[in-house]
Amino acid sequence: MANMIMRFPGGLPKVLTLSYDDGVEQDEKFIEIVEKNGLKGTFNLNSGCFPPEDVKYEPGTIHRRMPLNRAKQVYAKSKWEIAAHAYTHASLVGLPGNIATEEIAKDRKELEEIFGTFVRGFAYPYGAYDDTSVEILKNCGICYARTVEATHDFHLPKDWMRLPATCHHADPELMNLAKRFVETKDWWDPMFFYLWGHTYEFEQFDNWNVIEEFAEYIGGRDDIWYCTNIEAYDYCHAFSQLIFNTDMTMCKNPTSKALWFSYGEKNVYVPAGNTVTFYD
Secondary structure, three states: OOOOOEEEEEOOOOOEEEEEOOOOOOOHHHHHHOOOOOOOOOEEOOOOOOOOOOOOOOOOOOEEOOOOOOOOOHHHHOOOOOEOOOOOOOOOOOOOHHHHHHHHHHHHHHHHHHHOOOOOEEEEEHHHHOOHHHHHHHHHHEEEEEEEOOOOOOOOOOOOHHHHHHHHOOOOOOOHHHHHHHHOOOOOEEEEEEEEOOOOHHOOOHHHHHHHEEEHHHHHOOOOOOHHHHHHHHHHHHHHOOOOOOOOEEOOOOOOOOEEEEOEEEEEEEEOEEEEEEOO
8 A cells, every 4th residue: 555645735745834922022133033024833922921001111122022013013013923831931841720710711811812823722830740741731732832952853743732933943953953844845744844932032042044044945846835834834724634435546635725645656635625536
C-alpha cells in the first residue's frame, strides 16, 4: 500500500506560523516586517493588563504594553489571530481551580468582545502548565495551548494542548533550522515550523535584524503555507475527520474545509463536503 501524506491548502508540503506574547508596542513594527514577507501568526494577549490610555512609560522601559485603543488599531490592520494569555498573565499552575478558570474564561470573553472574533487559542504564561491547567483550558473552550518548549524539528504536534514550538527567535539554531526547512524536499511527513517570542526582545537586545533576516529568507515561497495558529489547528483537525473506504480508493470529506493529501504518486484534492475517487 502507498504512503499517504497530509498536504496543506493548495497541496503545499510545508506550513509556517508565528506566536508572540503580551501585546506590546513593538508588535506594530514586527507586523510590518513579517507581513512584508507574507508571514503571519498569533498574538497572545492579557485583556486585564491593558494600561491606561494616557500611560507614559519611564525612559528606558522596554516592556511597554499598548493601551486598548492603540492595540485595537494595530491588530485591526493585520490578519493575525488573537489568542488568550490569561487575564492577568498569572501562571495557571498552583492556582485554585476556580481562579484559574476565571483567568482563562474572562480573558477569552473580553478579548472576543474587544476584537469581535472567536478566541480559541492560548499561550501559557511563563510556559507553566500541568495536567490540571490543561483540563481547565479544555473546559473553557480552548483547543490549543502553546508551551515554551523547543523541538528543533518540523513534525506536526502530537498534543495541541501542550503545543511546543520549533524554536524561539533567539535560538542560535534559528537560521540553520530555517535553511533546513526551506531546503528539505519530498519529506515523508508534512513539515511544520512554529516560531515564538516577545517582540519587545528585539528592542531589548537591539537585534531587529534577527527577525528581518528570518522573514526575508523564509517568506514569499510557493511551497509554504503562511498561517495563524488557529488556521493550522483547524486544518489539521479537519484532516483527521477524512473518511476512507477499505480499498483506499475513495475519500469523503465531511468538513467545511477543502483538504489535500498525497497518496503514492497521486496528489488528491477533496473539496469540502465532497467524496472523491482517487484510484479506479
